[in-house]
Amino acid sequence: MSSHAGTIDHHHDPSTSTGIPNKKLLMWTFLASDCMFFGALISTHLIYRLHPMPDAPSPKNIFSIELTSFSTFILLMSSLMMALAVTAIQKGNLKSMRWSILTTIFFGSIFLGCQVYEFQEFIEVKKMTITNSMLGTTFFTLTGTHGTHVAIGVLWLILMYVRSFQPPEAGRNTAWFIRHGVHIAVIIGAILLAIFSTLALVHTLHTGENLGAFFGGHFAMLAGLLACIAAGIFLARPNGPVNFGEANAIDVESMGLYWHFVDIVWIVIFTAVYLLEYL
Amino acid sequence: MSAPAHHAPAADDHGHDESKFQIYVQIAMLLAVITGVEIVGIYLPFAKWIIVTCLVVLSVVKFMYVIFYFMHLRWDKPFCTIMFFIGLVLASGTTWALLQLFMADASLPLPV
Numbered sequence: 001m002s003s004h005a006g007t008i009d010h011h012h013d014p015s016t017s018t019g020i021p022n023k024k025l026l027m028w029t030f031l032a033s034d035c036m037f038f039g040a041l042i043s044t045h046l047i048y049r050l051h052p053m054p055d056a057p058s059p060k061n062i063f064s065i066e067l068t069s070f071s072t073f074i075l076l077m078s079s080l081m082m083a084l085a086v087t088a089i090q091k092g093n094l095k096s097m098r099w100s101i102l103t104t105i106f107f108g109s110i111f112l113g114c115q116v117y118e119f120q121e122f123i124e125v126k127k128m129t130i131t132n133s134m135l136g137t138t139f140f141t142l143t144g145t146h147g148t149h150v151a152i153g154v155l156w157l158i159l160m161y162v163r164s165f166q167p168p169e170a171g172r173n174t175a176w177f178i179r180h181g182v183h184i185a186v187i188i189g190a191i192l193l194a195i196f197s198t199l200a201l202v203h204t205l206h207t208g209e210n211l212g213a214f215f216g217g218h219f220a221m222l223a224g225l226l227a228c229i230a231a232g233i234f235l236a237r238p239n240g241p242v243n244f245g246e247a248n249a250i251d252v253e254s255m256g257l258y259w260h261f262v263d264i265v266w267i268v269i270f271t272a273v274y275l276l277e278y279l
Numbered sequence: 280m281s282a283p284a285h286h287a288p289a290a291d292d293h294g295h296d297e298s299k300f301q302i303y304v305q306i307a308m309l310l311a312v313i314t315g316v317e318i319v320g321i322y323l324p325f326a327k328w329i330i331v332t333c334l335v336v337l338s339v340v341k342f343m344y345v346i347f348y349f350m351h352l353r354w355d356k357p358f359c360t361i362m363f364f365i366g367l368v369l370a371s372g373t374t375w376a377l378l379q380l381f382m383a384d385a386s387l388p389l390p391v
Contacts, residue, residue, distance in 0.1 A: 018356070018358055019356055020355070020356050020358060020359060024355075024359065025358075025359070025362070028359045028362045028363050029362055031363060031366065032362055032363050032365055032366025032367070033366055034366075035363075035366035035367050035369070035370040036366055036369055036370045036373065038370070039369075039370025039371065039373050039374050040370075040373065042374060043373060043374040043377040043378065046374070046378060047377060047378065047381045050378070050381065050382065051381065065318065065321075069314065069318050072314055073311060073314060076307060076310045076311055076314065077307065077311075079307070079310075079345060079349050080303055080304065080306075080307035080349075082349070083303045083348075083349045084300065084303060086351075087299055087300060087303070253351070256349075256350075257350055260345055260346070260349045260350045261350075263345055263349075264341075264342050264345050264346060267338055267341045267342055267345070268338060268342070270314075270317075270338075271317065271334050271335070271337075271338040275317060275318070275321050275334055276331065276334065278321040278322075279321060279327050279330055279331065
């Protein structure tokens, strides 16, 4: 990393021939290639929508514009929190960066939960699967690939959040690896349990069942969720100096570039795949 | 697009960060409003081509705001912008070419 009189210039690195930090250049190159990947998937979907097969299902009767609009809003807000996390670490404000990353993880998890719910509805209620229609094949391939990118982004955010607790000289500290391995597992567990609990609650409300039956039937899941949240708070308490600061801003920024890219891909998918079907 | 990366004094850095925070929040609100306009737009009784054009323009505006502000291209070296736009232009060109190919009469499926 470049350093001038104790401060870091986050947009210029004189140690590289391009003046751009290598990690940032790597990420922009990857994102350029990912553009072509998503371009191919979006093209395929649009081509088959312009030439639908006989007896193709109508997307208008399958899609839920309310749910997708909500997902879009959530992803936009997650992008805001990611940008604030990058700004925070560039100022050396570790606490603010952690809160911003946690909020981004929260929004990303909501998006994933919405996508799981949407896929479940399409398969079980609307009877559209990845194999029974061309619309299903291109739709699930495209949105599923995007969802996988979001899931990878959430995992990366979790790893970066836990990395921000790394103590100095962690290389010789076995206890740190165990502690932070548990920390990562606890956060992933909390996200999965929160998503499945919420989906179960929505299903209960849809079917008009008693809420008491929901709490009784999902007691273990809810108790596990509370235990994961409590363990996450316990593991996140301040525990001495950490080996993470302004010098790591480029790592957070690279992660942020990936997260924003996932957002811009969704901006295109939202218009090309969903909104245009309603005209 | 990109501003030269000068090293500013600490007080200016603070002011710059404050303004960046405000810029990010304002852009996020603008993006949310544009999304709302897009959703309302599909129900408006205008010609289809007008609505499609508006949706494409609004999506491009959202896309550009995210890459130039949230992804810092506005403040980074132009090489990052060039690098990303190479991929973007190739992807857009491929999409356009495929759509043109498959819209040609010769590509329509033969009647069974």
